[in-house]
Amino acid sequence: MAQTLFDKIWDAHVVEKIPDGPSVLYIDKHFIHEVTSPQAFKGIEKRGLPLFRPKQTIATADHNVPTLNQHLPIKDQLSKMQVDQLIENCEKHGVELYGLGHPYQGIVHVIGPELGITQPGMTIVCGDSHTSTHGAFGTIAFGIGTSEVEMVFASQCVLQTKPKTMRINIEGNLPNGVVSKDIILYIIVKISASGATGYFVEYAGSTIRSLSMEARMTICNMSIEMGARGGIIAPDEITFNYIKGRTYAPKGADWDKQLANWKKLYSDQDAIFDAEININAAEIAPMITYGTNPGLGMAIDGNIPLTESIPNPGEKKNLEHALTYMGLNSGAALLGMPIQHVFIGSCTNSRIEDLRLVAELVKGRKKHDSVKVMIVPGSQQVAKQVHAEGLDRIFAEAGFQIRQAGCSACLGMNEDKIPAGEYCISTSNRNFEGRQGAGARTLLASPLTAAAAAITGVVTDVRELINHN
Amino acid sequence: MQALQQIKSSFVPLPIENVDTDQIIPARFLKATTRDGFGKNLFRDWRYEQDDETKPKPDFVLNQKVFSGEILVAGKNFGCGSSREHAAWALLDYGFKAVVSSFFADIFKNNALNNGVLPVIVSDDFLAQIFALTATDTLTIDVAAQTITIDSTGAATSFELNPYKKTCLLNGYDDIDFLISQKQSIEKFELEKV
Numbered sequence: 001m002a003q004t005l006f007d008k009i010w011d012a013h014v015v016e017k018i019p020d021g022p023s024v025l026y027i028d029k030h031f032i033h034e035v036t037s038p039q040a041f042k043g044i045e046k047r048g049l050p051l052f053r054p055k056q057t058i059a060t061a062d063h064n065v066p067t068l069n070q071h072l073p074i075k076d077q078l079s080k081m082q083v084d085q086l087i088e089n090c091e092k093h094g095v096e097l098y099g100l101g102h103p104y105q106g107i108v109h110v111i112g113p114e115l116g117i118t119q120p121g122m123t124i125v126c127g128d129s130h131t132s133t134h135g136a137f138g139t140i141a142f143g144i145g146t147s148e149v150e151m152v153f154a155s156q157c158v159l160q161t162k163p164k165t166m167r168i169n170i171e172g173n174l175p176n177g178v179v180s181k182d183i184i185l186y187i188i189v190k191i192s193a194s195g196a197t198g199y200f201v202e203y204a205g206s207t208i209r210s211l212s213m214e215a216r217m218t219i220c221n222m223s224i225e226m227g228a229r230g231g232i233i234a235p236d237e238i239t240f241n242y243i244k245g246r247t248y249a250p251k252g253a254d255w256d257k258q259l260a261n262w263k264k265l266y267s268d269q270d271a272i273f274d275a276e277i278n279i280n281a282a283e284i285a286p287m288i289t290y291g292t293n294p295g296l297g298m299a300i301d302g303n304i305p306l307t308e309s310i311p312n313p314g315e316k317k318n319l320e321h322a323l324t325y326m327g328l329n330s331g332a333a334l335l336g337m338p339i340q341h342v343f344i345g346s347c348t349n350s351r352i353e354d355l356r357l358v359a360e361l362v363k364g365r366k367k368h369d370s371v372k373v374m375i376v377p378g379s380q381q382v383a384k385q386v387h388a389e390g391l392d393r394i395f396a397e398a399g400f401q402i403r404q405a406g407c408s409a410c411l412g413m414n415e416d417k418i419p420a421g422e423y424c425i426s427t428s429n430r431n432f433e434g435r436q437g438a439g440a441r442t443l444l445a446s447p448l449t450a451a452a453a454a455i456t457g458v459v460t461d462v463r464e465l466i467n468h469n
Numbered sequence: 470m471q472a473l474q475q476i477k478s479s480f481v482p483l484p485i486e487n488v489d490t491d492q493i494i495p496a497r498f499l500k501a502t503t504r505d506g507f508g509k510n511l512f513r514d515w516r517y518e519q520d521d522e523t524k525p526k527p528d529f530v531l532n533q534k535v536f537s538g539e540i541l542v543a544g545k546n547f548g549c550g551s552s553r554e555h556a557a558w559a560l561l562d563y564g565f566k567a568v569v570s571s572f573f574a575d576i577f578k579n580n581a582l583n584n585g586v587l588p589v590i591v592s593d594d595f596l597a598q599i600f601a602l603t604a605t606d607t608l609t610i611d612v613a614a615q616t617i618t619i620d621s622t623g624a625a626t627s628f629e630l631n632p633y634k635k636t637c638l639l640n641g642y643d644d645i646d647f648l649i650s651q652k653q654s655i656e657k658f659e660l661e662k663v
Contacts, residue, residue, distance in 0.1 A: 015658040016651060021633025024651055026658055036553065038502035047645070064500065078500035085502050129552040129576060145554035145580035146504075147644070155648035155655055161631065163575075193487055194546040197575060227549060229575055293487045293549070314544055318486045411551075413496035420519075432491040432550060434514045 002270035004165050005234050006200050009140045009265070013123045015157060022159040028122040029056055030152045031108045032095070034086040035063045035413070036127030040150035041089040053156040054094040058117060061086055061099045062107045066415050067376055067403035070100050079414065093153075104247075106379020106405040109133035109347040113217065114381055116246025120235040120262040125152060130347045130429065131230070132223040136216035137243070138235035138265045140200070143224060163229040164198055164274035167267070169205040172281035177463040179357065180215035181349060181427065181446035183207070184222040185287035185297050187279065193295035197227030199275065202267060207281040208233055213242040214353040221348045222429050225294040234266040286462055288334055289431050289444040291322035296431075300449060300461050306331045325433050326441050327421070334459045338370065339443070341424035342454040343436070345376030345403075346410035349427035349447050352385045358451040359391040361465065367399040368457030374416065375400045376408040400454065412437040425453045470585045472641035476566050476610040477620070479538035481530055484600050488543055489550035490577060494559040496551075507555055508562030535604040539566040542599050546570075547588075548577025557584045567610050569617065571596045582634050583644065589617055589628045598624060612638055 003011075015024040030053075032040075037059070044051065051057065064079040074080035083100065090097040098104040104111055109130050112118040120138035125131060127149045134141035148158050168187060188195070201223050208216065216233050223231030240259060243249045250258045289297035290304045296319065298304070304323070307330040310316040323330055344350070344358055355377065367373050375395055377383040383405055386392050395402050409416040410428040412435055418424045420439025427450050428435075431442040443459070452462040498510040509522075516531050518524035525532040541560065547570040548556060557580040560568065567587040578588045589610060591599075598619065599608070607620045612635065618625040630638075637643065648655075 012662075015655055018633050021631055024648065024655070026655065026662070035499050039504050039554075042503070043645070049649070063496075076500075082500050082502060127552060127554075129550065131552075143552035143576055145552055145557070145576060145583060147554060147580065147583035151645055151648055154645050155652065156659075157648055157651070157655055159633075159644045159648065193549060194572060194574070197546070197549075197572070224550075224576075227546070227574055293489065314484075314486050317484075318544075321485065411491075411496045413499060430489075430491070430550060432489045434495055435491050438495070438497075438514050438520055 002268035002272070004267045004271040004273060005138065005202055005265055006140065006165050006232055009121055009123065010162060012121070013140070022161045024157050025123060025160045026157050027056070027125050027152050029058065029117060029124045031112055031124065031126035031131070032057060032059045032149065033063055033108050033126070033128065034061050034082045036146050037089065037149055038082065038085050039146050040153055041093065043150040044153045047154070049154050051093040051095065051153050056156060057095045058112070059086060059090050059095050059097040060105055060108050060111055063407045063411065063413050065100055065406040067406045067408045070404045076415070103380050106381065107347045107350065107407055109221065110351060110378030110382065113137065113213070114246070114379060116243050116249035119243060119249070119258070120239060120265050125158060129224045130221050132228070133217050133221040133347055135220040135223065135230050135232040136213060137239055138232060138262070140230060140232065142230040163200045165202065166196055166199040166228070166275040166277070167202045167204055167273040168277045168279065170203065170207040170279045170281055171205045172207060174207060174281050174284065177286050177448060177466050178284050179446045179448055180211055180218045182284055182287045183281070184219045185289065185294065185444065186284045188222065188226045188294045189287070189297045191226055191277065193225060193293040194227045196223065199228050201228045201231045202273070203231060203233050204267070209236065212353060213238060214351040217351070218348055222294065225429055235262050286446060286449050288449060288459065290326060290328055290334060291319065292325055292431055292433050294429065294431060294444060296322055297444065300459070301335055303331055303333050304328060334443070335461060337459045338457060339425050339453055339459060340371060340422040341418050342371055342373040342450050343409045343424055343426040343428065344447055344450050345374065345378065345408050346428035347378065347407070348429045350376060350378030350382065352382050354427065354447045355382070355386055355391055356389070358447050359394045361448060361451045361462070362398040362400070362455060363394050365398060365455050367454045370457045371454055373400040373454045374403060374409060376403045377405050379405045409436050411435060412440070418442070425450045425459070470641050470643045473566060473585050473587060473638045474612050476539055477607060478540050479604065479607050480540040480542050480569070480599070481536045481538055482600055483530055483541060483543040486544035487546045487549055490548055490553050490556040491550055493548070493556040494553065499553060499555050504558045506562065507559035508564070511559040511563045539564060540569060540608055540610070541565045542569045542596070544570065545572035545593070547573050548581070549574040552576045554580040554584070557581045557586050561586050569596070569599065582638070585638065585641070587612065587638065591617060591626055591628060595626045
């Protein structure tokens with residue numbers, strides 16, 4: 001029977017199916033970080049259990065870490081305690097840790113792929129909803145809660161109910177100034193922040209095939225923002241070329257063997273999906289959000305919907321609530337609106353290609369006086385590459401502050417926060433109330449759109465800057 | 470995990486859609502290394518002015534004494550966003566044993582069930598009926614029968630619950646006990662796979 005890519009990988013990892021219940025799903029790789037793992041380590045210790053497969057577990061510190069002066073002790077005592085606890089737990093249980101100061105340290109969803117740990121056909125979990133990022137490699141990757149982290153510690157398995165499948169086909173060439181972040185924001189706006197709940201989404205079509213691995217990761221990363229359990233893209237030559245030669249990629253005869261298996265990972269021609277959506281890439285413009293969930297967004301030159309035009313009372317109330325928080329008016333345009341901060345980073349857009357895009361646009365230009373710009377590479381390796389390519393000089397000349405690897409201002413947990421009431425154009429993934437700090441107002445956009453606003457100090461259509469070049 | 474069979478309680482209405490886990494428990498409160506004590510920061514930024522516990526926002530439902538109970542009733546797509554299980558811990562620690570909504574985000578739903586907090590999915594219409602009730606009204610949730618009843622009107626509806634999860638809830642079993650019992654098949658699977 002014709003199978004979807006998702007079904008092929010899922011079926012190959014089911015240890016057992018409980019009648020009328022979930023499946024025992026085997027997990028190939030388990031990424032952990034300091035915030036969602038301590039209670040799980042305590043859990044197995046309390047039960048007197050060993051960590052079942054420590055060699056399949058990889059740890060890093062990212063959420064809580066400062067992004068300046070990482071060589072100094074962490075000032076925030078609670079953050080320090082959590083990071084120290086991770087070090088202790090990893091030592092005790094034999095888990096490889098890429099902690100602060102390690103050349104491989106970085107955001108968990110940046111380092112997995114860049115080290116070649118993430119490979120096609122795998123099942124990958126992490127106590128972090130953006131684990132969907134790894135799906136760009138043709139893996140089943142999804143975020144789990146801490147009880148599930150404990151399950152994987154105890155048994156290298158999770159109990160999961162098989163989700164439904166959805167395929168989103170995107171065809172055609174992307175217009176000028178439109179990048180992969182705009183594709184995923186466009187999709188989320190189209191189907192809403194809950195439009196894919198209960199589904200695992202495969203992204204397909206000529207537009208997806210033409211994207212680099214890093215661009216594909218940005219798309220899979222935000223699958224969770226429309227409620228999807230995960231996102232997946234069939235691996236191809238672009239995937240294989242990306243993985244080849246990386247630190248933990250298979251080598252020699254093992255590479256040939258794996259490659260042969262990876263080439264079987266695609267949805268069969270006649271495979272049936274529970275839902276299917278078709279998108280024409282030509283319709284996508286640079287996107288920006290105006291609300292407090294990623295589904296509340298629009299083309300950069302659009303107008304915020306009129307609240308009175310929304311028929312559903314729940315949605316109308318939701319929009320009113322969001323606009324009050326954001327300090328924005330129903331029906332207004334965003335173009336030309338002053339912003340105070342630009343944040344370029346996070347597991348969505350902190351990879352070298354993102355930073356190259358930004359550098360290309362800002363080269364020879366300066367940031368606007370009224371804007372603070374933070375640029376936070378996703379990993380130590382990305383930071384090293386930024387330096388090697390001289391991008392750091394371009395950023396410094398533009399007046400951007402380059403910080404060290406971590407989740408930074410994506411989530412208002414570490415020192416990097418946006419002050420209450422101020423606007424930040426952010427390349428991250430969530431514009432929830434308080435996400436970047438209590439009272440902070442987040443406008444999600446692509447690295448290009450963020451860079452454009454850094455230069456002008458206002459919400460800007462990047463196409464105007466590009467055409468002007 | 471504590472067994473959960475029946476809840477009969479008044480409820481706390483939160484008629485807001487897309488309540489994300491960042492609202493349930495903001496990231497700056499995730500720095501603990503235990504599961505305890507998250508309840509005091511539940512809905513922190515909706516509950517207090519300027520992050521100050523001495524300045525409760527009077528309009529927020531948790532600050533309105535007339536509303537109390539073990540059941541939270543919320544708008545659709547409750548628990549979206551971050552996978553933080555701290556959201557379920559915060560609800561449980563505050564005293565909620567069930568959340569009623571017309572739609573839940575997947576990860577939150579699993580996290581809630583893994584902590585004995587029951588997500589009860591009802592129709593938009595039934596949800597509207599609950600929001601129309603008064604603060605003194607009570608709801609009865611019967612896990613074995615998979616029903617939720619508005620006690621004053623007798624209106625009742627059934628809700629979905631995976632039979633495996635139902636057994637776990639009714640008996641207070643957790644998934645780890647089950648998975649450990651599967652160790653032999655897991656090891657066999659590993660050998661065959663490689």
